[in-house]
Amino acid sequence: MPVYSEKVMDHFLNPRNVGEIEDADGIGEVGNPVCGDMMTFYIKVKDNHLSDVKFKTFGCGAAIAVSSIVSEMAKGKTLEEARKITPSLVAEELQGLPKNKYHCSNLGAQALNKAIDDYLKKQGKMVKSKGRRKDEKK
Amino acid sequence: MRKVYLDNAATTPILPEVLQAMLPYLKDAYGNPQSLHGWGDEAREAIEDARGKVAALVGSQPEEIIFTSSGTESNNFAIKGLAMAQQSKGKHIVVSAIEHFSVLHSARTLEKWGFEMTQVPVDKHGLVDPKEVARSLRKDTVLVSVMHANSEVGTIQPIREIAGLVKEAGAVFHTDAVATAGTMPVDVRELGMDALSLAGNQFYGPKGVGALWLKKGMRIIPFLDGGVQEGGWRAGTENVPAIVGLGKAAELAKTEMESGMAHLSTLRDRLIEGLLSRIEHVILTGHPTRRLPGNASFCVEFIEGEAMLMLLSQRGIAASSGSACTSRALKVSHVLTAMGIPAEVAQGSLLFSFGREDTEEDVDYVLEALPPIVDRLRQMSPLYAKFLKAQKGGK
16 A cells, blocks of 8 residues: 555545536546546636536545545635646645655646636637646656 | 455465474574584574475475575576576577566566567466467577466466477476465476476465475576575575475475365355455456466456555455556556456456455455445546446437
């Protein structure tokens, strides 16, 4: 078993915001089962705020914990604030992740961003994808 | 909380009798077997006694047993040492695609040293077709290595047939019997190989000790150079307590083999039957009948192995998985891949390996604990959601 922090274990054993949003305003799917992890984020947006965030994740303990903490971090935030949830912030919030699980925190931040992109696109507000942020690693 | 250890493929526990046999050699009987005095005599006699017991387990002569530090060392020694000793005859070796990394990676090292390697494929049950081995043999083939059984999926190979074909072609045949020696009958004369690896911690002996059986007259290059220990084939002061432990474990394994196998296969069949009937979309991996008595391996679709292991661990159950997330290299098991199992299915790999201490109540406990774990992870899984939607749409 990898050495996970208490916070990772808590979010893995009691994941917050699991599920789908039927009438989601934005959906973001990243990863694929062949690599071992796949995450789908669903968001509801009200007055530029993330009024609801839900996720479904296929993957290891870290992937599930990351999805849960990202959903918790994002909920209630403005879209701009939610964009600032970086992989390193996610890892920090989880009291660290084993080195070989760090890619899971990237996936979480990416999935949320993709859901926001999807929302903006649907609203016709999407200018251009900014691409990967600096601190995102493949 | 109940504790259920079903990871005997990783290591078996050490038997109390084995520990008792070892203790004197960790304390007062500390002599070096090479020393020419009473302390040395005592240690030397102890390792020769162990050699006889290990030889009896595999049906060999005592002088054909070389003690090593592990199954991994035995495999490295055999693959590299046998190939290097034959290189004037040719530089081609053959291994199966599902060998342990200590065989596969040794073969890759030989490639770097100028050898050519052929990997023989396996079928969907993990079985090596002897015809495929025959097809891979060339004039310059000097060594073939096929494992007796695979510990991840349990499949037992038709070793005798393969040994016959290899011998006919004039090559040396090695078998990694780490998963079988001490668990099921292994008789080197009957099976007809030239070298065989085994490891103590697979049959209730200590870790850090293994053996290579090498047929008398076989040429091999020593892996460790140094003194005259093990007839000069394996230098280094002998690990006397561990060797004594291996000997004791071999003796017990031989006397209790029949009842041990019956016990393990009862548990295995109870778990396989129970799990397949309780959980949908579970695939039994490995061969349905030609399998290790203690091996129950599956792929649970739509979820990932590490998450299952963590939740099982919460219930006190120890198992293992060949999923990418459970491996440090983040790669799905090469065994499952070689069997043609799609990567996303292989992510749900789950292996239960039984030992002598496990009981039918333990099996029932797993059968009760696992279904809610699978349900819970499937409820979280986008793959399962997609599958359900597709199924609904199809109807």
